Amino acid sequence: MAEPRLYDIKDAARYLEVAPSTLRYWESQGLVRARRNRGNDYRQYSLHDLIEASEIAFYRKLGVPVRELEGYRALSARGLDEALARTEDDVERRIAQLEATRARLSRQRALNAEAARLARQGMRPDAPGIARLDAIDYDEAGPWRLLVEEPWRYGVLVDAAHPNEIREAVADASPSEAGAATGTCGGAACALWRRSPGHTARTCLECLLKVAPALSESNARELFDKARGQGVEPVLIVGSYLLTATDDAGRWDFHRAWVVGESAA
Known part of the structure; x- marks a missing residue:
């Protein structure tokens, strides 16, 4: 009967994918x-040893x-x-x-790509991609849970009359989410902004x-000036969150946003 083959520890570790x-x-x-080589006392493993390992x-x-x-x-076989x-x-x-992590990763990469697209193209005519912004009740837990799980729902609003004031909001909340985010306010009364049929390209x-x-x-004032230069x-x-990153001017929250205005024509 042939002698069974024995494997040294390096081979055994490689086959088992361990160190x-x-x-x-x-x-x-x-x-x-492990057996021991009689000549040098090195460890050796039979095929059965490897199966157990x-x-x-x-x-x-x-x-x-x-x-x-x-x-x-x-344990027994049943145990x-x-x-x-x-x-x-x-x-x-x-x-x-x-x-879930992979889905979140894929979505975040898509948001990063969106920020890169917006940076390349500059300002262009387009109807808002969000339908509603709701105010946040900071004393309620609802908005924190929602926005931690889905940060792209974090919205902002900047009034042209007060370009230095940024208001935080929840973007496109369902009725139940809006109630959780706005506390006792809830409903239409808490909508900071709603898209209307007149909000077009x-x-x-x-x-x-x-x-x-x-x-x-923010760069809101600059965006307002550019809009005027384009006849709006x-x-x-209004905007919704994409990512937080650093550029040459500092660290920023980047939002896909829309200047909502009136045609100067």
Whole structure:
């Protein structure tokens, strides 16, 4: 009968996709076995040793702590299946969390691309892409939960008569979200702004609004002046959040925004 092939620790670690030090640690905890080469006392692993070690590697990838792995090895087939079923539930939860993270990542990259587009194109005629801005009741928890989960719903409004004042808002809230954000105010009375049929590409200009995170400054005045130069008498700017980033002039919240005005023609 042919002698079984034995693998040194480097080969074993490579096949298992772990570090040699990890194999040594697992051995010290009694989780894997290694033979010794009679000539040099180096560790050697049979194919069966690798199969057992692969189970340990699998459990570790599932997040089972090393201190609990000895208990896994002592389980019956039924007990092991029950333990794996519980772990499977946890894996499903983690997958759902990762899917949500991936969706948020994809959306944020799209918002970043939107900011880059607006910076390239400058100001251009376009109807507002948001339908409503609602005031925020800062004493309510609702807006914080909503805007932390969906920061692109953070809106701002700047009145042309007071270009240094930036009002915060919730963009395109559902009735229930508007109630949570505006507290006892709620409903139409709390709408800071609503898009109307008259808000078209003839009276509105899409642009990139930059607001300091502390709301201390913005480029609103510059945008109002550009709008006048394009034949639109500005009334206000409405916008929704894209991202916060730094440019040569400082750190800003970047918003996809629209100068809403009246045609000078």
